[in-house]
Amino acid sequence: MTILIFNTDIRGHHLEYFYNTYCEAIKHKEHKYIYAIPSEFHTLKNQYNWPPCENVIFDTDNDYSKCRSGNEYIRAWHISRLICKIIKRHKPDAVFLIILMQAMPFLPFLLPRNIKLHGIVYDLPRYETRIGQKLRDTLYLRILAASHSVGKVFILNDKSVADELNRKMHDDKFAFLSDPAQRIDMAQISNIRDELGAKVGDKIFLHFGGLGLRKGTLEIMKAIELLPQRTLDKSLFVFSGRVNNDIKNEFYRRLDTLKSKTRIVVYDGFCDSSFLYNLCYSCDYILMPYLQSYRSSGVVGYASFFSKPVLGPSDGLIGQLIMDYKLGWTVDKVNGATLAEKIIEMAENDDQHDLTEYAVTHTVDDFTKVIFDGINGEL
Numbered sequence: 001m002t003i004l005i006f007n008t009d010i011r012g013h014h015l016e017y018f019y020n021t022y023c024e025a026i027k028h029k030e031h032k033y034i035y036a037i038p039s040e041f042h043t044l045k046n047q048y049n050w051p052p053c054e055n056v057i058f059d060t061d062n063d064y065s066k067c068r069s070g071n072e073y074i075r076a077w078h079i080s081r082l083i084c085k086i087i088k089r090h091k092p093d094a095v096f097l098i099i100l101m102q103a104m105p106f107l108p109f110l111l112p113r114n115i116k117l118h119g120i121v122y123d124l125p126r127y128e129t130r131i132g133q134k135l136r137d138t139l140y141l142r143i144l145a146a147s148h149s150v151g152k153v154f155i156l157n158d159k160s161v162a163d164e165l166n167r168k169m170h171d172d173k174f175a176f177l178s179d180p181a182q183r184i185d186m187a188q189i190s191n192i193r194d195e196l197g198a199k200v201g202d203k204i205f206l207h208f209g210g211l212g213l214r215k216g217t218l219e220i221m222k223a224i225e226l227l228p229q230r231t232l233d234k235s236l237f238v239f240s241g242r243v244n245n246d247i248k249n250e251f252y253r254r255l256d257t258l259k260s261k262t263r264i265v266v267y268d269g270f271c272d273s274s275f276l277y278n279l280c281y282s283c284d285y286i287l288m289p290y291l292q293s294y295r296s297s298g299v300v301g302y303a304s305f306f307s308k309p310v311l312g313p314s315d316g317l318i319g320q321l322i323m324d325y326k327l328g329w330t331v332d333k334v335n336g337a338t339l340a341e342k343i344i345e346m347a348e349n350d351d352q353h354d355l356t357e358y359a360v361t362h363t364v365d366d367f368t369k370v371i372f373d374g375i376n377g378e379l
Contacts, residue, residue, distance in 0.1 A: 002032040003375060004090060006083055007098035008067045010041045011270070012209065013298040016182055017098050019048045024368035026053035028376075033057070034090045036083075038064050047273045062086060080106040087115065094118060094375055100153065104140040108147040116151035118375050120177060124161050127294035127316040145169035152374035157296035157362075158317060175374055180367040181301035181359035188274065189281045196238060196265055196282065203347050204236045206283035206308075208276060209299065211251070211268075212244035216289035221254040222336025223343055224262060231347045232262035240267040240279055280306045285346055287311050289334045293318035303327055304358035311342050325358040 005021060007014055018037065025033040032055050039060040062085075066078040080103045083095065093115065097103060100119025111117055125141070128134040144150045145165070154177035155162040165174040198204055211217040217239070224237060243251050243266075258264060271279075280286070280302050286309070288299045293316025300321050303310045309328035313319050322330055329346065331338040 001030075001094070002034065002090065002092040004034045004036060004083075004086060004092035004095045005098070006036045006086070006095060008038065008064050008079060008102065009099075010038050010044060014098060015041075015044055015047065016273075016298065019050070020180065020364050020368055021096075021371065022050060022056065023364075024372055025056055026051060028372065029053075029055050031055065031376075034059055034086075034092060036060075036062060036086050038062075059086065059090070076103055077106055079103045080110050083107060084110050087112065094151065096371070096375060100144075101137070101140060105143055108143060108149050111149045113149065115149065116375075117147075117149050118151045118153070118371075120154045120156055122156050122295040124155070124158060124294055124317060126158075126161055126164075127320075129294070129315075141165060142169070145171055145173065152377075154371065154374065157321065175370060177370050178362040178366050179296040179298065179301060180362050180364045181305045182273075182298075183364055184277055184305060188277075190278050192278045192282045196236060197263060198236050198282075202234055202236050203285065204238060204283040205285050205287055205343065205346075206238045206240065206279055207287040208238075208240040208271070208279065209297075210244060211239060211241045211247070213246050214290065214292045216287075216291050216334050216339075217243075218247050218250060218254070219289055219291075219334055219336055219339055220287055221251065221258070223339035224258055224264070225254070226336055226340040227262075227343060229261070231344050235262065235343070235347055237262065237264045238267075238279060238283065239264070240271050240276065242270060243268045276302075280308060283308060285309055285311060285328070287339075288318070289313060289331065289339055290316075290318055291334055292316075296321070300325075300327065301359060301362060304355050304362075307353075307355040309346070309353075309355065311339065311346065321358070325355070326353070327355055327358065 034057050036059045041060055062082060067075055067082060095115060095117050097119030100121050101123055123137050125134045125137040144153050153174050155174055156177050157179040159176035162174045162176040166172050207220055209215060286303045288310050289312055293313045296317055310322060311329045312322050313334050314330035314332050319330055322328060329342045331342055
């Protein structure tokens with residue numbers, strides 16, 4: 001059997017997912033796997049060791065430009081058309097999408113009848129606060145449930161949602177999928193506190209990933225502006241990741257104002273996995289005050305693996321995970337004032353706790369087993 005694995009992005013958490021599934025795919029030599037992914041893969045793949053295998057092919061020759069422009073429906077249409085074009089080339093028996101909703105609502109209606117569609121759902125209507133998006137995502141889930149071309153739909157990081165959907169839809173195609181903490185070789189990790197400019201007794205607050213409005217990046221800057229000097233004197237703030245255009249001007253304007261008051265280190269651009277691991281190991285706290293908290297985040301896995309407390313929202317799936325696994329502090333409303341209040345408290349805190357429960361119970365092995373068992377069970 002041939003399985004097509006597709007996504008329009010290859011950076012960050014997406015690359016981790018591809019690598020995890022690749023390491024599992026090479027064990028299933030009875031099947032052939034086609035990875036249809038952007039050509040950026042060739043510049044990013046050296047972050048991991050990809051053992052050669054004859055049953056896996058990388059197709060990086062597709063044009064994704066139309067899939068990245070226009071509104072979500074235009075993008076979804078072009079993504080669906082591109083997938084159908086790739087299907088004609090490789091003739092797979094099944095298609096697995098890293099982000100299933102990016103091809104909705106069109107793909108289930110365009111697929112050949114003999115092909116099963118599988119994929120991961122990140123955006124969960126239960127936690128969505130925007131009425132339009134909540135209704136849209138609910139409709140998409142109903143389409144997936146009703147479509148005979150759809151195999152397994154993997155609900156990321158909330159088992160109760162998967163169970164509820166199966167009960168309401170009178171089906172069993174919705175499956176819980178844990179968002180895994182990565183396998184990390186601690187022997188390769190370095191403490192880079194000196195490199196970051198931290199003094200003895202300093203607390204390092206790390207904010208990483210794609211830095212933008214929905215990640216609460218500007219709210220962190222506003223919070224720093226409100227901190228008393230005694231807190232600023234013993235704090236170091238590290239921002240790591242590409243600063244998105246939606247905040248770039250304001251971010252750097254606020255940064256220029258704050259430079260004379262406190263220490264802020266900014267790595268604006270792509271950060272490879274080894275550097276990210278060093279940052280997580282070296283910091284004291286991880287800031288993730290997401291304004292959109294209705295989907296899972298790989299930051300949770302990193303925080304748990306390195307046992308670093310987080311500061312995040314109390315609502316949504318993110319808030320639920322922080323509270324369920326006792327991963328740190330939360331605020332009911334994300335803004336500069338509420339974050340500043342918690343950062344002051346965190347800067348004075350010296351308690352250390354084992355926060356690794358999430359990492360222990362959300363493993364890469366469980367992640368890949370659920371996906372491959374689900375796909376293979378439908379072939």
